[in-house]
Structure formats: structure tokens, C-alpha cells
Amino acid sequence: MIDDCQPVVEILELEPNEYIKFNLRNTNITMANTLRRVMQVEVPILAIDLVNLEKNSSVLPDEMLCQRLGLIPLTSTVAKEMNNVMDCPCDGACSECTVELTLNVRCPPDVNRMLVTNKDLKSSNPDVQPVDFTSFVPSGLDPDKYGGVVICKLTKGQEISCRCIARRGIGKEHAKWIPTCTVAMAYMPDIRINQEVADQMPSEHKHEWAECCPKKVFKYEPKTTLLEIERADDCIYCGECVMKAEDIGCDGLVSVKFKRSRNGTHNFVFTVETTGALPAEEIVLRAFEITRSKLKMMKKKLTEVAQSEDEEMHDDSEGQDPLM
Ligand code: SF4
Ligand SMILES: [Zn+2]
Structure with missing residues (x-):
């Protein structure tokens, strides 16, 4: 049974290679924003960090070419088990902390x-490959x-001929290690239609009003003449529906607020x-793991500080002259 006070995640949409949309309930803005930031800059992935350029007769300067190589997304499911270069017991590069990729291309004279x-790019590790975007090519074009x-x-x-070394890192160090394109976060809306006001509206006004929402949150059903809320999650709080209701003389038809749980x-x-x-x-699962371990560490440190302060106070009170 789900505890009413515990945060709950409900997955709304999932395309693993593209995006996930989920509802995070029973939490506050601080925790939600922490999770957003952890997803962006704390989840480790792999990216090219070192380039040994042997030949470059292209028009791109060496620095720009290396910069572009660094920003190429690499599949990084193995990053979780790999070591950071600085923490690895090896002398500088081993399969536990680095992956080698090579780029050898030449344009034929004809x-x-x-x-x-x-x-x-050819990788030495089958699990670490440049991300394949062929499924995103519009139909009709050659993938x-x-x-x-x-x-x-x-x-x-x-x-161009070069040897590249990919290393594990996080977005805090450099943008090339950010695993997300965007992380959008919004308050879940609580949208309510006042049926008493709606019942007084002529059908053409209902239709016109339902169409005013830029995100198509509302639906007008001509057969039943009912106004329905179809896609509340898509609301962007633009306020258009409230203004439109006022314009057509239907004040109080709709209210749009931030949704609150029973515990506030x-x-x-x-x-x-x-x-x-x-x-x-x-990305979401790892962000939860990282956030949890950070909170545990913080709790431990705070407990240690509180204990040491208690001990200091105890020592001070023992050393005091009782007659003072
Ligand atoms: S506030 Fe804007 S997006 Fe949200 S329901 Fe109203 S019109 Fe649609
Ligand atoms: Zn190593």
C-alpha cells in the first residue's frame, strides 16, 4: 500500500531512446528542483576527453575538431561500473576508466x-558506441x-586521423557529460470547470472557448454538449482560458491552480x-540513487557535527567552577 506522505512517481509516457514524462507526487519544490539538477549535472556518462590528432587537413582548426568530437554522445550504460580516471588504481589509462575510439577518414580524389x-568513429568497446540517430531521420530520406x-x-x-580517449565524467565538470537535452519541470495543474456556469453557455461559446487553449487541454463534445478536461498535464499556465471565459461573459467558468496533495x-x-x-x-533512476546517497551523507555529517558540539558543551560544563 502506498503511504500518502511518501513521494510517488507515476510514469505518464516513455520512449526510452527519446524521453520520459512522469508525475512526481507528494514532494516540495526544493526536492523536485534537486532531482532536476542531479539529472542534468550529476549522472555520470562517457565522453571523449583526450584527442591525439595525427593528421588533420580539413578546414576545421584542430581545437574546433577536438571540441566537436568531445560533444558527440556515446552510449554510456557501462559508465556506472567504470572508475573515474583520478580514482582508478591504474597508471593512467585502462579498460576500467577509459575507452579508446579512432577516427581515420580520407576523401577520395575523385x-x-x-x-x-x-x-x-570506431570504438574499442562494443558497449560504448556513438549514439545511433538513424531512427530519427524523417521518412523519405536515406538514414x-x-x-x-x-x-x-x-x-x-x-x-583526418586521430585516436580519442573517452572518460567518465559529470555535467558539473563540462557540458559534454550532461546526459539530458532538456529537463522540464512544472507544477501539476488542478483545472476545474464550473458546471453551473458551463450549463448556461450556448453551444457555440462552448466550442469557441474549448478551442482557445493553445495546448488543447479541453474538449467540447457536440453530442452531449459537455466540456471536458482531456489533457490537463499539458497545461502551461498561460491563463488564456480564464481570460477567454471573461471575454465571453462567463466569469468563473474555469479555475487553474497548482495541484496540492492532502498533506499540503x-x-x-x-x-x-x-x-x-x-x-x-x-537517467531518472540514477538521479534518485545519487540524490539518496547525497542526502544520507549529509545526514551523517550533520549527526557528527551535532555530536561533536554536544561533546564540546559537555567538556565546557565539566571544566567550569561550580561556584562561579
Ligand atoms: S492556462 Fe492556458 S494551457 Fe492551461 S488550460 Fe488554460 S488555456 Fe490551456
Ligand atoms: Zn584505469
Whole structure:
């Protein structure tokens, strides 16, 4: 049985390679925002951090090429088990802390233009590969041609040859280690239609009013002439429905507020988009684990501080002259 006071996660939509939308109930803005920030900058993934450039005759300067390589998303489900380079007991690079990728491309002399994409990167670890975006190519276009992240363009005879080292890191260190595209968070809306006012409205006003919402939250059913709330989660609090109701002389038709639980806490709707480095749901699960371990550590430290203060007070009171 679910405790009314415990935070609860309810998954609303899930596309593992794209995004997850979920409802976080029974919590406050502080915890919800903590979770949002942890998802963005504390969940470790892999990214190219070191480039040994042997040849670069492209028009891109070396620094820019390395910067672009660093920003290529790599599948990072193994990042959780890997070591940070600084913490690894090895001398500098081993399979526990690094993954090697190579890029060797040359534009043939008889070809005018060649695209170098993330697909040209060859990884030494089958679990760590450049993220495959071919499923996002619109129908009608060739996925092999358009499904890669373009690193640069080469023309006749130009070439790039380099060895890249991917390491584990977090978004706090550099944006290339951020596993999310966006993390949107909003208060769950509490939308109510006043049926008494709605019953007095002519049908054409009902239809016009339902259509005014930019997110299509409301639906007008012509057969029953009822106004229904269809997609409350999509509300963006623009206030258009309230203003429209006033314009057509139906004050009080609708109220839009932040939803509150019975114990006074709030509910939030999260939409988390992944770069492809981790499945969307895994980003959320890892963020919960990290937040929990941070809170545990904080509790432990605070207990230690409180204990040491108690001991100091005890020592002070023992050393005092009782006649003073
Ligand atoms: S506040 Fe805006 S988005 Fe929300 S229900 Fe009203 S019109 Fe739609
Ligand atoms: Zn190592």
C-alpha cells in the first residue's frame, strides 16, 4: 500500500531512446528542483576527453575538431561500473576508466565532398558506441546518409586521423557529460470547470472557448454538449482560458491552480529528454540513487557535527567552577 506522505512517481509516457514524462507526487519544490539538477549535472556518462590528432587537413582548426568530437554522445550504460580516471588504481589509462575510439577518414580524389560523421568513429568497446540517430531521420530520406552527427566536411584528398580517449565524467565538470537535452519541470495543474456556469453557455461559446487553449487541454463534445478536461498535464499556465471565459461573459467558468496533495505538498510533471547516452528512465533512476546517497551523507555529517558540539558543551560544563 502506498503511504500518502511518501513521494510517488507515476510514469505518464516513455520512449526510452527519446524521453520520459512522469508525475512526481507528494514532494516540495526544493526536492523536485534537486532531482532536476542531479539529472542534468550529476549522472555520470562517457565522453571523449583526450584527442591525439595525427593528421588533420580539413578546414576545421584542430581545437574546433577536438571540441566537436568531445560533444558527440556515446552510449554510456557501462559508465556506472567504470572508475573515474583520478580514482582508478591504474597508471593512467585502462579498460576500467577509459575507452579508446579512432577516427581515420580520407576523401577520395575523385569525390568532391564527403561528410565525416559520428558513424566513422570506431570504438574499442562494443558497449560504448556513438549514439545511433538513424531512427530519427524523417521518412523519405536515406538514414545512412542523414542519420549521423556531422563532425566536419572533407573535400578531395583531405583527411583526418586521430585516436580519442573517452572518460567518465559529470555535467558539473563540462557540458559534454550532461546526459539530458532538456529537463522540464512544472507544477501539476488542478483545472476545474464550473458546471453551473458551463450549463448556461450556448453551444457555440462552448466550442469557441474549448478551442482557445493553445495546448488543447479541453474538449467540447457536440453530442452531449459537455466540456471536458482531456489533457490537463499539458497545461502551461498561460491563463488564456480564464481570460477567454471573461471575454465571453462567463466569469468563473474555469479555475487553474497548482495541484496540492492532502498533506499540503505539491505534484510536479517532469519531461526528461535524453541525448541517447543513457535510456531516459535510467537517467531518472540514477538521479534518485545519487540524490539518496547525497542526502544520507549529509545526514551523517550533520549527526557528527551535532555530536561533536554536544561533546564540546559537555567538556565546557565539566571544566567550569561550580561556584562561579
Ligand atoms: S492556462 Fe492556458 S494551457 Fe492551461 S488550460 Fe488554460 S488555456 Fe490551456
Ligand atoms: Zn584505469
